Each structure stands twice: as C-alpha cells, then as structure tokens.
Amino acid sequence: MRILLVGAGGVGSAITRIAARRDYFEHMVVADHDLGRAEAAVAAVASAEGAGSRFGAARVDAADRAAVAGLLREHRCDVLLNATDPRFVLPLFGAARDAGAHYLDMAMSLSHPHPERPYELCGVKLGDDQFARAGDYREAGLLALVGMGVEPGLSDVFARYAADELFDEIEEIGIRDGANLTVDGYDFAPSFSIWTTIEECLNPPVIYERGRGWFTTEPFSEPEVFDFPEGIGPVECVNVEHEEVLLVPRWVDAGRVTFKYGLGDDFIAKLKTLHELGLDRTAPLTVPTDHGPAGVSPRDVVAAALPDPAGLGDRMHGKTCAGTWVKGVKDGEPREVYLYHVVDNQWSMREYGSQAVVWQTAVNPVIALELLATGAWTGTGVLGPEAFPARPFLDLLTAYGSPWGMREQ
Numbered sequence: 001m002r003i004l005l006v007g008a009g010g011v012g013s014a015i016t017r018i019a020a021r022r023d024y025f026e027h028m029v030v031a032d033h034d035l036g037r038a039e040a041a042v043a044a045v046a047s048a049e050g051a052g053s054r055f056g057a058a059r060v061d062a063a064d065r066a067a068v069a070g071l072l073r074e075h076r077c078d079v080l081l082n083a084t085d086p087r088f089v090l091p092l093f094g095a096a097r098d099a100g101a102h103y104l105d106m107a108m109s110l111s112h113p114h115p116e117r118p119y120e121l122c123g124v125k126l127g128d129d130q131f132a133r134a135g136d137y138r139e140a141g142l143l144a145l146v147g148m149g150v151e152p153g154l155s156d157v158f159a160r161y162a163a164d165e166l167f168d169e170i171e172e173i174g175i176r177d178g179a180n181l182t183v184d185g186y187d188f189a190p191s192f193s194i195w196t197t198i199e200e201c202l203n204p205p206v207i208y209e210r211g212r213g214w215f216t217t218e219p220f221s222e223p224e225v226f227d228f229p230e231g232i233g234p235v236e237c238v239n240v241e242h243e244e245v246l247l248v249p250r251w252v253d254a255g256r257v258t259f260k261y262g263l264g265d266d267f268i269a270k271l272k273t274l275h276e277l278g279l280d281r282t283a284p285l286t287v288p289t290d291h292g293p294a295g296v297s298p299r300d301v302v303a304a305a306l307p308d309p310a311g312l313g314d315r316m317h318g319k320t321c322a323g324t325w326v327k328g329v330k331d332g333e334p335r336e337v338y339l340y341h342v343v344d345n346q347w348s349m350r351e352y353g354s355q356a357v358v359w360q361t362a363v364n365p366v367i368a369l370e371l372l373a374t375g376a377w378t379g380t381g382v383l384g385p386e387a388f389p390a391r392p393f394l395d396l397l398t399a400y401g402s403p404w405g406m407r408e409q
Contacts, residue, residue, distance in 0.1 A: 001025040001373040004072050004101070006062050006092055007083030008032035008041040009193075010310025011106070011149075014354035014362035015083060016055065018400070020045045022366065024373040028055050029075045031068075035059035044353070062088035068095035077101055079372070081365055085195050086110050087282075093130055093144060102142050102372070104365055106149030107196065108243050111203060114216070118204050122214050125206065126246050127382075134382035144382045145368060150322045150341070151177055151259075152243035153364040153385055154397070154404075158324035158339035159244070161390035163252045166337060170254040170328040175244045176338070178228040178235035178262030179320035181345065181356065183312050188270060191312065191320070191357040195303045198280045201263065201271050205239035208249045208257040220268055224260065228321045229407055230342045235262035243384075251386035274302060313355030316345045320356045325409070336409035343402065351401075367396050 284295030323340030
C-alpha cells in the first residue's frame with residue numbers, strides 16, 4: 001500500500017509516528033501547504049523510528065483538486081488519507097476519485113443549516129455531499145471510508161460491535177465524549193482544532209429517531225451529567241452536531257441516536273460569545289491595513305490567536321475518553337453498556353510525543369488502513385465504519401497497545 005497523507009498538523013504528525021511502527025504499507029507521502037511542516041513530520045519519524053526510507057514530504061494545496069490528483073498519480077498512491085479540517089473534504093474526496101485512489105477521512109463534508117427552521121429541520125447534513133457521489137466510487141471499484149477518526153470512527157465501530165455481539169434490540173445509542181485535561185499556563189486552550197470545534201458546537205445539533213428520521217435542536221441542548229471511567233468522573237455533556245448521528249442509523253438499527261460532548265460552562269460561554277460577536281463566521285470581512293483592504297475570516301483569526309493544540313502536550317495533564325453508550329435488550333433482559341477508549345496524555349507524550357486528543361484521533365485511521373491493506377475490511381462506494389465488522393478493528397486497537405474497555409451501566 002502506498003499512502004498520500006494530506007495534512008501535517010497535530011493529527012497528521014501523530015499518524016506518521018504511529019504508522020512508522022507498522023509494516024503493512026510500502027510508502028507514505030506527507031503533504032501540506034507548508035512544506036517545512038511536512039518535512040518536519042517526516043524528519044521526526046526518520047530520526048525516532050529509523051523508517052525514513054518509507055516516508056517522503058511534498059507541498060500541496062488541499063483546495064487544489066487537480067494538484068492533489070497529480071500528486072497521487074506521481075507517487076502511485078493507492079489511498080488518500082485526509083488529515084485536514086473539513087473545509088477541504090470535497091476537493092480531496094474528488095481528487096482521490098479522479099486519480100483512481102481510495103479515500104479515507106476523519107471528518108465529513110460540511111453541513112448547511114435549514115434556511116427557515118434551523119433548530120427543527122435539517123438542511124444539508126454532514127456527509128450529504130459525499131453520499132450523493134457514492135455511485136462514482138462504486139462504479140470505479142473504489143472505497144471512500146468516511147468518518148474514520150475517533151469520533152466519528154471508533155465510536156461508530158463500538159456501535160456496530162454492540163449491535164453484532166451485545167444486544168438483540170437497541171433502544172438508544174449515545175456517543176459520549178469527556179475529559180479532565182488541563183493545560184498549564186492557559187485559561188483557554190482547546191485541545192483540538194478550534195476551527196472544527198466552533199463548527200461542531202455552534203451548528204444545530206442533529207438527533208435521529210426511528211420513525212421520525214433526522215431532526216435538529218438548539219445548540220447545547222439536553223444537558224446531562226455522564227460519569228466517565230478511569231478517574232475522569234462526572235462531566236456535563238450537551239448535544240453537539242457530529243457525524244455519528246448521520247452515520248450510525250445507516251447501518252445499525254437503533255431507536256434513537258445522539259452525540260453529546262463534555263464542554264463545561266466556561267467553554268460554552270466562550271463559544272456563545274464568539275457567536276454573538278460574529279467571530280465564528282467563515283466568510284471574510286474586509287479589514288483596513290497599511291497595504292490596503294484585506295479579506296480576513298473571523299474564525300481564522302480566532303484560530304491564529306490561540307495556541308496550536310499540537311504543541312500543548314508538554315503542558316497538558318489528564319485523560320480523554322471517547323465512547324458509545326448503548327441501551328437495549330439482550331436475551332429478553334434490559335441492558336446498558338458504555339464502550340470506551342481512554343488515553344492518558346502522559347502516556348501518549350512519553351510513547352509517541354503526541355498529546356492525547358490528537359493521538360487518540362490518529363490511531364484509528366492507521367488501524368483502518370491496515371485492515372484495508374490486509375483485506376480484513378473490503379468494500380466500494382462511500383461507507384462509514386459501521387459498514388465493516390467491528391471485531392478485527394477492536395482486536396488490532398489492543399494490539400497497537402491501546403486497549404478499549406466496556407462498563408455495564
């Protein structure tokens with residue numbers, strides 16, 4: 001397998017560090033709009049793992065579909081792994097199809113709220129633009145594996161595992177994400193891309209119910225306190241827009257599907273303030289400068305003003321937990337379980353030099369690519385993680401040295 005990895009930020013760099021310890025691929029090209037960043041990711045792997053011959057660096061604009069397709073062809077890559085933010089999903093998704101390569105991402109094409117009733121009805125849902133083109137991939141005999149990070153990704157694998165092995169009937173599936181991470185020296189330092197966090201948290205959250213389908217609600221609705229395992233403890237979680245709600249019902253029969261994120265009052269207040277000031281907007285504003293007017297995206301300014309999450313690992317303490325709560329019936333008896341994966345920041349920094357949140361995101365596409373390379377997972381078209389058997393993935397996650405857990409509720 002020959003891989004083009006687009007994006008050498010925190011998650012992309014963690015992907016190279018994890019993949020360098022596996023032997024299922026022949027070569028990985030690490031591409032970024034900043035060539036120096038791609039070269040640094042490759043150099044770190046080469047010096048740490050002695051695997052430099054299997055990695056190379058390149059510069060590419062992720063928004064330039066033709067350039068990305070050309071890079072895929074130039075390096076004879078079998079698959080494009082997208083480690084950029086969701087703005088670049090569609091050009092990369094298209095480039096892979098153009099070049100005859102498989103495609104894998106960790107976040108799906110962007111949503112657009114309903115123009116009249118955004119907090120009741122769905123407009124364009126996450127991933128709709130990709131699923132609309134599933135036929136193109138099927139006809140070419142190619143696979144687009146979408147939403148294959150941790151959330152979405154591992155959380156969806158947990159949903160499939162629960163349906164296959166733990167329940168006869170599922171009443172509700174709820175993705176629940178929480179952490180007790182702190183960052184020395186910062187009152188506000190998100191551990192993941194603030195651009196993506198704003199997108200997820202301020203868009204209308206989507207809920208799925210059998211018989212009703214998908215619908216939306218107000219941001220930060222339905223607060224609940226969820227008790228997370230391994231010492232993290234109780235965290236208040238609220239509804240957030242996320243891909244699992246759009247993916248799980250396509251392959252898993254469940255009465256209701258939700259996604260709730262443990263944000264905390266302070267984080268929610270800051271996000272609301274950004275929204276009230278218009279600083280969450282992506283459309284450029286015209287700003288006067290010494291060299292004349294310039295177009296500036298307010299959200300890009302917010303992202304530039306905050307510390308890079310990839311560089312916070314040395315200051316971070318605590319654990320992050322991603323998991324799937326499932327309620328239903330097994331052998332005629334009610335059952336509830338929480339399937340989860342916890343990463344301790346001190347462990348991920350010591351073992352890989354990557355902070356916990358980006359490492360937890362990165363390990364899952366590396367595992368998925370290994371399953372595709374060995375033939376354990378096969379398919380064509382646009383498919384989510386739920387479309388594949390869960391057990392091979394979970395077994396390999398444990399083999400990578402990061403076991404998952406299950407708690408009866």
